Amino acid sequence: MRNPFLAIARTGIQTQRELFPDLPAEATGLPTVTAAPCSGCGECAAACPTQAVSISTDTQGPVVTLDRGRCLGCQLCVRACATGTITEDRSTRTATRTRSALMHSNRPQLIQSAPAPSRRFMRSLHIREVSTGDNASDLEVLASTNAIFDLARFGVHIVASPRYADALLVTGPVGRGMHDALFRCYDAMAEPRLVIAVGVSAISGGLFRDGYAEANGVPNDIPVAAYVPGDPPHPWSIIHGILLVMGHKCEPACNNDPLAGVIGVQN
């Protein structure tokens, strides 16, 4: 009988030390919009399966608007763009605290500022996950808790009941069948409570939007504190969303030192 503990010892430490590393060269990230002038050809908007890209015109020429809250990350717009206006972005710091911050454009955007998050959960956050129809995102949430990404090192734990959760993490488009269950789960949580929408389905309904199943993402009656785009998002992006609602800055400077930058003060 071989000794399992020897096998574990041989495996060594699996945990990634660098926080929010950019995706490797062979991976594809979410698209973003650069300053490179757009020709207005409209190929990107025509290619997009979820109408996440739109083209309009102002006095300076064509305006590209890309809504990451509807983007699947399929790269069709990146491949269709001849001018390099839409390119891929390998950053894993993709979560935002407002819906409008998911809008990328080649014009200055009016981004609603979110109120500074409470520092109450800075050191510890207990999360209840509710899945509503996107099991790939569930698997990536699960992966964020494994030894490689090690969500627990930030004081974050997934708990079994909304009664002792500080945050509700929602995946999937929340069709009619899950409306009641989600509201009852949210109502069962003590205040203050935070909601994180993980994945394009939870943010906007994604591919399922505007059907008879009314699967349009987290309903408007539930305030969302962080949005994590992607279908599914990378585990680092999910951790980014969680740390944002805890009040961490998650600036690039926090790399190399796993806790110093992360356990920092929000401006």
Added chain:
Amino acid sequence: MTTTRVHHQIETTPFELSARTKALLTQPGMRYGHLTARSLDEARVAIDILLLDTAQGQPLLLTAPLEAGTCEYPALTPAIPAAHWAERMLGDFFGLHAVGHPRWKSLLLHDDRWPMALCPLAGAEQATLPRTPYRFLKVEGEGIHEIPVGPIHAGIIEPGHFRFSCLGEIVTNLEIRLGYQHRGIEKRLTEVPWHQSRFLAESASSDTAAGNALAHATAIEQLLGITPPSRAIALRTLALEIERLANHLGDMGALCGDIGYSPGAALFPPLRGAALALAQFLTGNRRQRWFIQPGGVVRDLDAARRRALLHGVTDLAKQAHEHLPLVLEHSGVLERMEGAGRLSPALARDFGIVGPAGRASGTRYDIRRHFVHAAYPALAPVPAHRETGDVLARAQIKAEEIGTSLDILTHVLETLPDSPIDILLPDRLPAHAVGIGIVEAWRGELIHWITTGEAGAITRYAIKDPSFNNWTGLAIAIRGNLVADFPLCNKSFNLSYSGNDM
């Protein structure tokens, strides 16, 4: 020509359907595949049955049009138990009534959440019956108590409701009620332009992205009568096997977690992570989203990446072969798995249990041996096989399949053919045609069944996830077991809720 074509389409009547199907199923190698319905026009509907001739590798269709104004037909379930959920689905989505169904009630559309008269897939002028209200099966007798669980469970897991009827700690009956995640996929697939339908088809169960995308692409290619280039076929095989590998490795870790065997629970998630890294290397993302498309795949594997991928597979194979015995030869693990959640071969056959769960209960059914998809049946492995049908058998099947997937990956990477990776597709699909993609996904038999109408528009798109068969297997397997063994038993099946709910 490597794509399969639908050779036979038999037209019959609703009254003869059951007997005709039953007679065909006595032929050697014939299996029940799926049952659904399809609108012929605004007023008329036909019941469609898909049989799978595994000996010939050909699908066989039976169609029984209902007369206009009729919405009742004699149920098939008494003769073909495997059709019991599919017939209830006709009630929900087409407003039909299978007369004589032993447990007739709604399946996916819940009474209090969806209007009772809603029939999302029925034609505008079709006669319909409102859904029959849902009632849980009541187990009666002294000392019987019920444990309701869900829809929201304690872990990071999809929603569904389990109603256990127990005598003390022993489960006497489990009724599984799903449908919470219904998103209207089949309807939406008839509304989007066909060349964009792959995104939605792949999201039927997004943890099986490669399997769903391959079934979709196979069905579309069959409709168009085209064959993707050989390199694309090889790259698709890699994606399908990496998906199987990653999920089976994850299941091994999860089983250890439910047993409370911490070393196994610690060793396997990083191996799953390594498999997902291979996926990212091949396709650009860990979940292999948007990689397989009709006509081929979206990106090539250059020589340097091919070598690196081969190196990664070799490395992972070494670790997997070292770690699997630590679980499957551990006396504590064996003691807990052996005899738990037993599904007998006879019931597995009657209810058409597929995939690793079916092979653990005596069937030798692996789509890779029978139907053309990716590099199969040419590269089909000998199916893993057990007769015991318990948690241990399912774990052993998955462990063996980890080995065969690794072998297939190595072989394909070493013999990667040179060719383009996709071909240009025509603008439209042929009119009034049928395309059926059948894939051995990591959970088993996955079917995408596309019917086109006037001008080649998709008029019906039916998806049959392997879980749609296997949920019944789980409900049977847990009978007579301790309530506390349910998580372990559930994990050994590891079924998709969203693939079932559509």
